[in-house]
Amino acid sequence: MNRCFYQSSPPSFFLWRRGRSTSLKERQPSRPQNERANSLDNERSLDTRCHLQIPRKTVYDQLNHILVSDNHLPDSIILINTSDWQGQYLSDLLQNHHLPVVCTCTTADIQAAFNTIVSRIQRFCNCNSQTPVPIKIAVAGAQHYLSAVLRLFVDHLSHKTPDWLGYMRFLIIPLGAHPVSKYLGTIDYRYNSLFQDAAWRDLFHKPEAPVVAQENPDVVSRVTQYMVGANGAHQLPIAEAMLTYKQKRYFSFHHFRDSDDAAPLSSSLLSSTPPQVSPALKEASPTPPSSPSINTSFCAYSSGGQAELMGLQVDYWVAPTERKKDVEKRDSSSKNTLKCNFRSLQVSRLPLGGAEPSLQPTMSMTVVTKEKNKKVMFLPKKSKDKEVESKSQVIEGISRLICTAKHQQTMLRVLIDGVEWNDVKFFQLAAQWSSHVKHFPIGIFGHTKGPY
Structure with missing residues (x-):
């Protein structure tokens, strides 16, 4: 009998789903077919049909572009679930502004990304005497996507010393229904105004991509405000x-x-x-x-x-x-x-x-x-x-x-x-995870409930 952690959700995001999520390409045939879009759609289509369990080369390319040196760690990394239209849309916007984005489409992708981040932190610790500043790891997706990241966090850090619990901080960017994001909105007023307002929900909570152009919230501005300003930490129990x-x-x-x-x-x-x-x-x-x-x-x-x-x-x-x-x-x-x-x-x-x-x-x-x-x-x-x-x-x-x-x-x-x-x-x-990894560190602006 295996043990598993639960709270923001299950083992990881795997088998047994209802229905089929069509790709952005299928839902928006009029979308410009640039090279990147073609490559992403083809890779995702191949993954879905053949159930490949190997990371895509683009994941490592993006990671190597962000993690350039063992002596220096980036301030932040944005992991995005691009298997849905919401993630594809967000990744296009953020990459156009040269933000540190890693697009993950499969279980193997997210595992490879997290393994690489942990490995680079370990290399930094081996090369430097000072304690690393916590890396802000944004997790952009729905509930099941955060669940996958959580599992990897616990699996890796269960074999690390307790000081590793302060090396990473996770920022929640909700793309669709997300109970943890909704909870964060009740304790952090600024977070609530960015990711729980009607404009954000109307855009990203739809099952399909908008067919016609609409006035959207300034997505890039909201994400960058969060990445820069979320210097507090909220410890979610596991x-x-x-x-x-x-x-x-x-x-x-x-x-x-x-x-x-x-x-x-x-x-x-x-x-x-x-x-x-x-x-x-x-x-x-x-x-x-x-x-x-x-x-x-x-x-x-x-x-x-x-x-x-x-x-x-x-x-x-x-x-x-x-x-x-x-x-x-x-x-x-x-x-x-x-x-x-x-x-x-x-x-x-x-x-x-x-x-x-x-x-x-x-x-x-x-x-x-x-x-x-x-x-x-x-x-x-x-x-x-x-x-x-x-x-x-x-x-x-x-x-x-x-x-x-x-x-x-x-x-x-x-x-x-x-x-x-x-x-x-x-x-x-x-109610309590049994190892020393008992909390999941979430980045917030501060514990301010605001005028509700």
Whole structure:
């Protein structure tokens, strides 16, 4: 059973996505076909068809152009998911202004980029006595893209000394739905004004590229303001998830695994409408021994259909308060159990509604159940069951959670940080990642909530 980190989302961005994301070339046939656009479209098309797991040469070319010397590290690097039209559009704009952009279209691309960055930081440390200034690594994409970067961050730094936790700082540029970005907007007013306003959402939250020209926000200005001004750090806690699933066989970036294996997860989200995962991020499903996550929620729903009720048993442990710590130590087996039919189950590591993070690592769980009232007699008619509206409940302060289906043959679909996993038998979540890499450093302007 493999461990994985969860919170802003699942193992990485791999298999099992719904629908197909068409490329910018397919959606905009009138787009000028310059050499770069042709090259990018051809490479992405080849990757999607053949599921190649080798980095593209352009990734290394862009990295070598940015990382020019072992004695000097750049102030910033911008990683962009260009498998969707939003990333292609953004990369075109930023490269026209000569910003340090690295375009990634596949799992192998993002892994190669992160490996190279870590390697160059190591070379700098070997050649210099002074501590490196933190590199600002912008991550431009949707939720599942950040999840992939998070996994790499935890995998690499778990084998490094603790001082490495201060060598990198990640800047979140949302392209589409992004719970972590939405959360940052609640704690940083300037960030909110740049990436959570209507103009930015109207441009980048669309499933398809605009067909006609429209008045767009000054995208380059917003990104550069963030890159230059985000000198503060917000430490997002990293949770841990393990899921056991039944899968005949699937290709793993690291190796092959057979059925009844456990897959590492990131943040977790349980919902009936899973988001689309772009082709670049769903080709394979790497499952390293451990993987972290920092997203918002973990979602699971019945594999039989989105509208189907789930018969689940959820065992959870609430973190003890100061007064109850001694009691909890004497009775560590105490737990709470929910056993009923669920319409949805959602677990989140991010503080709710921008609330201040608690001193203890905890999660919150939102459950929606649908029950029937006891039989009511309507004379002279026969008794019948009267359905009631769904009941929603929020439980906070959870330190650990285990979810299993009531019936052994029932398989679940689980959505973690934007990544969908099928044929899940059961899963368990912990509010704190177990290694010394317990937080994900996010670049912000400052903790200013502003006039909401």
